[in-house]
Amino acid sequence: MAALVVDPVMVSTSGDVLAGPSILSTFLEELLPMADIITPNLKEASALLNGMQLETVDDMRSAARLLHNMGPKNVLVKGGDLPDSSDAVDILYNGHNFYELRSPRIRTRNTHGTGCSLASSIAAEVAKGYPMLSAVKVAKRFVETALDYSKEIDIGNGPQGPFDHLLRLKSHSQACHRQQPFDPSDLFLYAVTDSRMNKRWGRSIIDAVKAAIDGGATIIQLREKDAETKDFMESAKACIRICRLHGVPLLINDRVDVAIACDADGVHVGQSDMPARVARTLLGPEKIIGVSCKTPEQAEQAWVDGADYIGCGGVYPTNTKENNITVGLNGLKTVCMASKLPVVAIGGIGVSNARAVMEIRTSNLKGVAVVSALFDRECVQAETRKLHEMLLGSNIGST
Numbered sequence: 001m002a003a004l005v006v007d008p009v010m011v012s013t014s015g016d017v018l019a020g021p022s023i024l025s026t027f028l029e030e031l032l033p034m035a036d037i038i039t040p041n042l043k044e045a046s047a048l049l050n051g052m053q054l055e056t057v058d059d060m061r062s063a064a065r066l067l068h069n070m071g072p073k074n075v076l077v078k079g080g081d082l083p084d085s086s087d088a089v090d091i092l093y094n095g096h097n098f099y100e101l102r103s104p105r106i107r108t109r110n111t112h113g114t115g116c117s118l119a120s121s122i123a124a125e126v127a128k129g130y131p132m133l134s135a136v137k138v139a140k141r142f143v144e145t146a147l148d149y150s151k152e153i154d155i156g157n158g159p160q161g162p163f164d165h166l167l168r169l170k171s172h173s174q175a176c177h178r179q180q181p182f183d184p185s186d187l188f189l190y191a192v193t194d195s196r197m198n199k200r201w202g203r204s205i206i207d208a209v210k211a212a213i214d215g216g217a218t219i220i221q222l223r224e225k226d227a228e229t230k231d232f233m234e235s236a237k238a239c240i241r242i243c244r245l246h247g248v249p250l251l252i253n254d255r256v257d258v259a260i261a262c263d264a265d266g267v268h269v270g271q272s273d274m275p276a277r278v279a280r281t282l283l284g285p286e287k288i289i290g291v292s293c294k295t296p297e298q299a300e301q302a303w304v305d306g307a308d309y310i311g312c313g314g315v316y317p318t319n320t321k322e323n324n325i326t327v328g329l330n331g332l333k334t335v336c337m338a339s340k341l342p343v344v345a346i347g348g349i350g351v352s353n354a355r356a357v358m359e360i361r362t363s364n365l366k367g368v369a370v371v372s373a374l375f376d377r378e379c380v381q382a383e384t385r386k387l388h389e390m391l392l393g394s395n396i397g398s399t
């Protein structure tokens with residue numbers, strides 16, 4: 001698949017004007033309408049929009065919408081220069097949804113070439129067949145990792161130094177092990193694997209995870225109730241490699257030991273598993289911890305214990321978990337309203353009822369966690385894609 005990625009290199013991050021007004025009409029009339037994505041920084045977005053002031057994230061969203069009206073399929077407004085922001089915030093807009101992509105700001109003078117590298121990396125990911133959102137996430141992670149890796153390099157006397165594209169070759173393990181802070185929007189479409197279902201359909205856990213990611217899953221949990229520890233660890237390590245390549249976090253169900261041994265992104269624990277407080281002590285502050293909660297009291301305790309999110313359910317009856325008492329939409333709403341943590345709904349959820357779940361419209365309900373509607377099916381990728389599109393279409397919880 002080919003992609004036209006246009007980085008409108010007009011004003012560098014250091015403020016140098018690289019292309020004057022004479023080229024503006026060519027950008028506006030010829031390049032933008034053909035582009036799959038354009039990736040302006042704030043100054044370039046402003047130049048393309050007749051000098052529009054861009055000082056806040058809301059301004060960036062307005063700019064993305066206006067630029068989208070000029071023809072490109074996607075717009076990524078890069079907010080690296082945004083004043084008063086401790087994070088680096090970029091806004092991706094595809095004409096339907098806004099995605100606010102945040103990452104910690106890396107303080108370094110070695111930023112020369114980051115915009116071109118981001119654009120090239122997006123083009124490479126799209127050429128590999130990945131959807132635009134995944135391509136942008138992976139490209140951002142690559143650039144952030146390279147920036148962090150090369151922040152101490154001391155070359156040249158100019159205001160900007162170069163950053164080091166070769167980090168993957170030089171420090172493969174460092175590149176693969178960098179932990180991103182937890183982003184609650186990752187709970188949007190939470191794919192939870194099931195070893196019995198994979199066996200029934202004759203697929204490996206690795207193929208199941210790949211298919212779910214290709215279909216748009218935004219976070220993965222390995223819930224392998226029957227697996228031997230050694231086999232579980234081997235598959236988990238392979239799945240983690242795949243997830244890292246796509247910028248998708250991978251959590252392990254119940255088994256804090258396996259999560260630590262494999263350097264997974266975190267764990268999901270239930271009320272009868274290792275308490276989240278103990279898991280936090282073992283895993284440290286960076287890893288993601290989710291806790292199953294059916295009541296406001298449990299949600300409060302999860303927050304006190306240092307969890308990052310809660311999984312609430314079963315919302316609807318399910319055959320996937322035995323003797324699981326359902327809480328219904330009312331129970332889900334009650335827990336969401338009480339919870340100080342982001343919530344993902346679970347239990348009997350699929351394409352036919354996910355919209356009803358998200359329509360309870362509490363701001364901390366961030367998505368749905370799904371087992372059988374994705375994995376007890378012949379084509380995991382198609383089912384995941386259907387649910388992803390349905391959730392995006394319902395336009396709830398996607399920003």
Ligand SMILES: Cc1ncc(COP(=O)(O)OP(=O)(O)O)c(N)n1
Binds near residue numbers: 190223273290311369
């Ligand atoms: C996201 C999410 N929410 C809830 C659960 C259920 O976890 P638990 O209560 O530990 O039950 P088992 O999954 O272990 O049967 C979950 N796994 N994920």
Ligand SMILES: Cc1ncsc1CCOP(=O)(O)O
Binds near residue numbers: 321
């Ligand atoms: C693990 C779990 N916890 C509460 S309900 C449930 C099962 C969810 O599976 P499904 O999506 O197939 O209903």
